[in-house]
Amino acid sequence: MRVHLVDGTYELFRHFFALPEQVNAEGEQVAAIAGVVGSMLGFLESGVTHLGVATDHVIESFRNELYGGYKTGDGIDPKLWSQFHPLEEALRAMGVIVWDMVEFEADDALASAARVAAQDERVEEVLICTPDKDLAQSVVGRRVVQFDRRKRELRDEAGVITKFGVPPSSIPDYLALVGDSADGYPGIPGWGPKASATLLAHYGQIDRIPVDVRTWAVTVRGADRLAASLNERRDEAMLYRTLATLRTDAPVGQVDDWQWRGPTPEFVNVAARLRQPALAERAGRLGVARGTS
Numbered sequence: 001m002r003v004h005l006v007d008g009t010y011e012l013f014r015h016f017f018a019l020p021e022q023v024n025a026e027g028e029q030v031a032a033i034a035g036v037v038g039s040m041l042g043f044l045e046s047g048v049t050h051l052g053v054a055t056d057h058v059i060e061s062f063r064n065e066l067y068g069g070y071k072t073g074d075g076i077d078p079k080l081w082s083q084f085h086p087l088e089e090a091l092r093a094m095g096v097i098v099w100d101m102v103e104f105e106a107d108d109a110l111a112s113a114a115r116v117a118a119q120d121e122r123v124e125e126v127l128i129c130t131p132d133k134d135l136a137q138s139v140v141g142r143r144v145v146q147f148d149r150r151k152r153e154l155r156d157e158a159g160v161i162t163k164f165g166v167p168p169s170s171i172p173d174y175l176a177l178v179g180d181s182a183d184g185y186p187g188i189p190g191w192g193p194k195a196s197a198t199l200l201a202h203y204g205q206i207d208r209i210p211v212d213v214r215t216w217a218v219t220v221r222g223a224d225r226l227a228a229s230l231n232e233r234r235d236e237a238m239l240y241r242t243l244a245t246l247r248t249d250a251p252v253g254q255v256d257d258w259q260w261r262g263p264t265p266e267f268v269n270v271a272a273r274l275r276q277p278a279l280a281e282r283a284g285r286l287g288v289a290r291g292t293s
Contacts, residue, residue: 003117003255004048007130008055008098009106011036012087014150016080024273029079033087034274039149040096041282050258054109055088057100061108063183063243070243071184090274093267094283095292097258104250107134111246113258114138120255127154134180134246136160137171165197173206176240177230185240190229195220206230206237262287 015035022031043051059073073081088098099109110128117126118140128135131148139146139160146155161167166174177196179187202218203209210216213227220226230237263283271280 001050001120001122001255002048002125002127003050003113003123003258004043004052005110005113005117005126005128006040006043006051006053007106007110007128007132007135008036008053008087008091009084010130010132011039011053012055012083013080015039016077016083021079022275024275026273028086028273029082030086030274032080032083033090034276034279036087037090037094037274037279038276040091041094041279041286044260045282045286049260050255051260052097052099052109052113052252052258053091054099054101054106054113055084056106057085057088057102061101061105062103063105067185067239067243069184069186071182090267090270093264093270094279095260095263095267095287097253099250099252101250104247107132108247109250109252110135111138112248112250113252114144115248116252117255118144123255133164133171133175134183134244136164137168137244137246139168165193166200170200170204172241172244172246173200173204175244176206176237179240180244183243185243187240188229188233188237190222190226195222195226206234206241260290260292262290262292 012032016032019031019035021029024030040053059071063070064072088100091098101109110130114126114128117123126144127147128138129147129149135146138144139155139157142156155163157168164171164174174196177188177191178193179185198218198220199209209230211231213223216223267283268280271277
């Protein structure tokens with residue numbers, strides 16, 4: 001059994017900026033919704049059996065309470081924002097499990113589902129379908145991998161090390177040091193990818209990097225300056241690591257809950273509102289072929 005976990009928020013953004021604007025008879029924006037729904041249906045038609053889609057039902061999460069500069073929904077195009085909740089409804093009508101996050105983020109749901117799937121002995125491979133570097137921390141060997149559907153790139157644990165210079169377990173520390181502009185935290189001044197990877201490849205975590213640069217076991221250019229910057233901002237670095245660490249206790253259910261069992265009767269109406277009636281026909285045929293409809 002292979003499990004596919006999809007970042008629905010990313011998919012909605014991707015389709016919104018890739019497709020021309022389209023409205024339905026009620027004047028509602030539907031292009032990105034139809035794009036994502038069609039993409040997920042194509043995924044199912046390719047043989048995918050167990051599928052879960054995580055979305056940010058609201059952009060803010062518990063992390064906004066920890067750090068005032070964390071990302072918010074400010075600046076999101078209203079035409080994009082108006083398609084968030086209808087996408088969730090459309091996917092559910094198609095019979096796809098949706099984890100719409102409020103307290104947590106979509107990434108937390110993906111990390112939680114990856115943990116649940118990895119604990120199921122029936123699961124041979126877990127594919128986390130997102131290019132988001134945060135999810136690199138959830139990669140385990142060759143069994144839990146990251147898959148960029150747009151680039152068709154698959155990244156296992158060795159691939160994470162090749163890309164970032166650190167193993168998955170050190171990704172939160174790495175992001176804390178270099179920063180993550182997408183999530184709104186700046187990192188520690190002077191700590192670029194190379195220095196961060198060099199130190200973390202040896203020490204593993206920020207709190208294991210010695211305070212005294214003279215005891216560092218690796219050579220890093222500008223070590224004195226880096227040590228001073230980190231020592232002045234260790235509390236800040238630890239906060240950023242907390243922000244970068246994905247939760248694995250989001251409510252996502254069990255693997256059997258994620259098996260696609262065909263579209264609901266409502267999907268015919270949903271496809272019509274999306275001005276894509278062929279989606280309902282395709283989903284119906286697939287359901288019949290799999291003996292679910």
